[in-house]
Amino acid sequence: MSRSFTPKVVTANDLRLGDVVYLTQSGKWSRLHGEAHLFTDEDSANAALASAAAQSLVVVGAYLADAKAGPHGPEPVHFRELFRTRGPSNYAHGKQADLAAAQKVA
Amino acid sequence: MYSYSDFDEGFVRTRVAQFAGQVARRLDGSLTEEEFRPLRLMNGLYLQLHAYMLRVAIPYGTLSPRQMRQLAMIADTYDKGYGHFTTRQNIQFNWPKLPDVPAILGALADVEMHAIQTSGNCVRNVTADHFAGAAADEIEDPRPYAELLRQWSMDHPEFQFLPRKFKIAITGSPHDRAVTRAHDIGLRMVRNSAGESGFEVIVGGGLGRTPMLGHVVRQFLPIADLLPYVEAVLSVYNTLGRRDNKYKARIKITVHETGAAEITRMVEERFVETRAQFGGADQALLADIRAAFAPPAFRNADTAAYDAAYRTDGAFRAWADTNLSAHRVDGYAIVTVSLKAHGDTPGDATGAQMRVLADLAETYGHSDLRISHEQNVILPHVHKSDLPAVYAALKAAGLATANIGLLSDIIACPGMDYCSLATARSIPVAQELALHFKALDLEHDIGPIKLKISGCINACGHHHVGHIGILGLDRAGVENYQITLGGDGSETAAIGEKIGPGFAYDEVTPAIERLLRAYLELRLEAGESFINAYRRLGPAPFKAALYGTGDHLDAA
Ligand code: HEM
Ligand code: SF4
Numbered sequence: 001m002s003r004s005f006t007p008k009v010v011t012a013n014d015l016r017l018g019d020v021v022y023l024t025q026s027g028k029w030s031r032l033h034g035e036a037h038l039f040t041d042e043d044s045a046n047a048a049l050a051s052a053a054a055q056s057l058v059v060v061g062a063y064l065a066d067a068k069a070g071p072h073g074p075e076p077v078h079f080r081e082l083f084r085t086r087g088p089s090n091y092a093h094g095k096q097a098d099l100a101a102a103q104k105v106a
Numbered sequence: 107m108y109s110y111s112d113f114d115e116g117f118v119r120t121r122v123a124q125f126a127g128q129v130a131r132r133l134d135g136s137l138t139e140e141e142f143r144p145l146r147l148m149n150g151l152y153l154q155l156h157a158y159m160l161r162v163a164i165p166y167g168t169l170s171p172r173q174m175r176q177l178a179m180i181a182d183t184y185d186k187g188y189g190h191f192t193t194r195q196n197i198q199f200n201w202p203k204l205p206d207v208p209a210i211l212g213a214l215a216d217v218e219m220h221a222i223q224t225s226g227n228c229v230r231n232v233t234a235d236h237f238a239g240a241a242a243d244e245i246e247d248p249r250p251y252a253e254l255l256r257q258w259s260m261d262h263p264e265f266q267f268l269p270r271k272f273k274i275a276i277t278g279s280p281h282d283r284a285v286t287r288a289h290d291i292g293l294r295m296v297r298n299s300a301g302e303s304g305f306e307v308i309v310g311g312g313l314g315r316t317p318m319l320g321h322v323v324r325q326f327l328p329i330a331d332l333l334p335y336v337e338a339v340l341s342v343y344n345t346l347g348r349r350d351n352k353y354k355a356r357i358k359i360t361v362h363e364t365g366a367a368e369i370t371r372m373v374e375e376r377f378v379e380t381r382a383q384f385g386g387a388d389q390a391l392l393a394d395i396r397a398a399f400a401p402p403a404f405r406n407a408d409t410a411a412y413d414a415a416y417r418t419d420g421a422f423r424a425w426a427d428t429n430l431s432a433h434r435v436d437g438y439a440i441v442t443v444s445l446k447a448h449g450d451t452p453g454d455a456t457g458a459q460m461r462v463l464a465d466l467a468e469t470y471g472h473s474d475l476r477i478s479h480e481q482n483v484i485l486p487h488v489h490k491s492d493l494p495a496v497y498a499a500l501k502a503a504g505l506a507t508a509n510i511g512l513l514s515d516i517i518a519c520p521g522m523d524y525c526s527l528a529t530a531r532s533i534p535v536a537q538e539l540a541l542h543f544k545a546l547d548l549e550h551d552i553g554p555i556k557l558k559i560s561g562c563i564n565a566c567g568h569h570h571v572g573h574i575g576i577l578g579l580d581r582a583g584v585e586n587y588q589i590t591l592g593g594d595g596s597e598t599a600a601i602g603e604k605i606g607p608g609f610a611y612d613e614v615t616p617a618i619e620r621l622l623r624a625y626l627e628l629r630l631e632a633g634e635s636f637i638n639a640y641r642r643l644g645p646a647p648f649k650a651a652l653y654g655t656g657d658h659l660d661a662a
Pocket of ligand 1: 152159191192193194198270273288311312313314315356518519520524525526527564565566567568
């Protein structure tokens with residue numbers, strides 16, 4: 001096992017909606033990066049990816065993305081993953097809008 | 107306009123039914139994603155960053171008002187109220203849900219449209235000059251030939267698994283608005299010494315990671331030989347193409363590695379065989395197709411209303427000066443409707459805007475609409491007397507931006523706002539550039555210029571053939587933008603040169619401003635365009651301006 005393993009989250013897209021999802025500790029999928037489980041060693045990350053990829057009735061295109069611990073759960077490291085937590089920058093579409101709407105309802 | 111035959115209709119409907127079954131089997135688990143992926147791609151359905159994306163072909167860029175309204179309906183019902191028109195004369199819907207896609211494809215089939223062969227290693231949507239059938243400089247309307255190619259390539263059994271994707275572009279005019287030299291096959295209509303029209307055949311162009319301009323393999327191809335000749339090209343490529351390496355699999359590499367002369371020889375040799383196999387059915391078909399592209403019943407009316415508005419209304423005049431092009435028929439004009447309002451996303455149109463365009467085409471435009479590879483919409487046949495009314499309606503719909511051919515008429519690919527292959531964003535770079543130069547009020551002074559932005563090396567935004575090209579890259583986890591200069595997608599095609607190190611996201615606009623201010627200083631007169639000044643002076647003074655070592659310019 002590599003000593004300098006960058007922690008990872010398992011992310012994918014929802015099979016039906018396409019929305020970005022993250023694997024949580026309980027093995028369920030969340031829309032929120034902060035609720036993802038942060039894997040700090042390579043073996044458990046790979047095992048989680050394999051089990052996630054097997055959930056092909058729920059998600060599509062699962063992969064491991066670099067992440068780091070933050071005050072409200074894991075945070076993305078790369079800008080691509082940051083964009084995936086929000087949605088496009090040209091319109092308030094995708095997560096940034098969906099989550100805001102969900103908060104209003106709650 | 108061409109209408110589907112019973113065969114086309116049956117084919118498309120069958121495909122929709124097949125795909126509906128495939129989606130159902132994916133959702134119930136009978137198909138794995140691995141099995142499903144090639145099937146969805148064959149039907150234009152991609153998975154992007156935030157959602158699925160459906161790419162719908164607009165063959166040779168031509169749409170009827172009814173089709174445009176259906177695209178609006180799809181945008182409003184199944185998407186977020188808009189669609190994105192692309193450089194390949196497609197429309198992309200960025201938010202479809204997988205279970206809805208069969209219904210969307212059904213709605214497309216209702217108006218004789220589909221998403222077939224908009225992905226995969228097959229012959230893609232054949233693109234054409236968006237002024238086809240209208241341009242003053244045109245030899246012949248190229249669309250009947252594009253339609254012939256579409257029918258021939260659709261589900262062609264020999265060409266469904268080519269080494270790589272295959273793109274054909276066609277123009278009927280000497281002024282190349284279809285970027286024929288950057289396509290796998292480019293077809294330019296020319297006349298021979300006997301005055302007959304035919305094609306100059308260009309093979310092996312392409313952008314992407316190894317940009318190349320195509321080579322002329324045939325100076326003059328008689329019209330009747332079009333299909334057997336194109337088939338010969340594809341057949342040679344199908345045999346030689348590098349299936350071992352995706353990055354070397356396009357025909358441009360085949361031509362480069364084999365040599366243009368040898369490819370030409372092989373194509374001509376194969377052509378002897380293919381031509382013998384065509385029994386004339388294609389020519390009978392072509393005759394029918396031609397009839398469908400007969401010119402509309404142009405009217406003869408006076409243009410006083412136009413002349414008066416042009417004289418008295420400054421905003422109208424500004425729009426007319428940039429957004430109108432010469433029509434082949436006296437009294438008519440070609441209207442380019444800008445989808446580049448400053449600060450908006452290049453190429454996006456809302457459902458409501460699509461309906462306005464459909465209505466205008468119906469009322470004033472002989473029911474014809476085009477999508478340009480420059481991500482604008484064209485009303486190809488408008489009588490000049492109707493232009494003031496058209497302008498007023500466009501203005502009310504936010505569609506009257508007077509910037510065609512100017513700096514803010516930017517091509518930008520979806521980049522990292524949507525595309526899963528992107529290495530950086532392109533849309534916000536375009537938005538900021540447009541807003542910035544508008545605020546400076548410089549773009550009319552700068553004059554004609556092509557600025558094109560891609561969000562990765564695949565070059566969907568044609569940056570290599572932009573006078574200014576911007577390529578978004580990921581440099582150690584940070585967005586970085588490489589600038590190329592001197593590219594050209596027209597009949598004087600050229601691949602732009604990389605000028606130096608890239609710029610950070612927030613340095614791009616200032617860099618472009620320095621570059622263009624240098625141009626304003628350096629040009630001989632207002633009529634010398636950026637590209638001409640660049641050609642005269644070479645990269646050095648522009649490089650100095652970009653990298654801030656151009657102080658001597660101010661002194662000059
Ligand atoms: C968003 C999903 C897209 C994906 C996954 C995608 C993928 C690609 C890839 C992989 C290439 C390189 C092909 C090669 O060199 O072998 C490419 C080239 C190209 N694509 Fe896209 N593209 C997308 C969107 C677009 C859009 C929106 C446009 C039009 C604005 C477009 C137009 C083109 C063009 C013009 C080229 C370069 C010309 C050439 O094929 O050589 N693509 N694309
Ligand atoms: S150039 Fe790259 S980022 Fe832009 S659409 Fe093409 S593949 Fe995506």
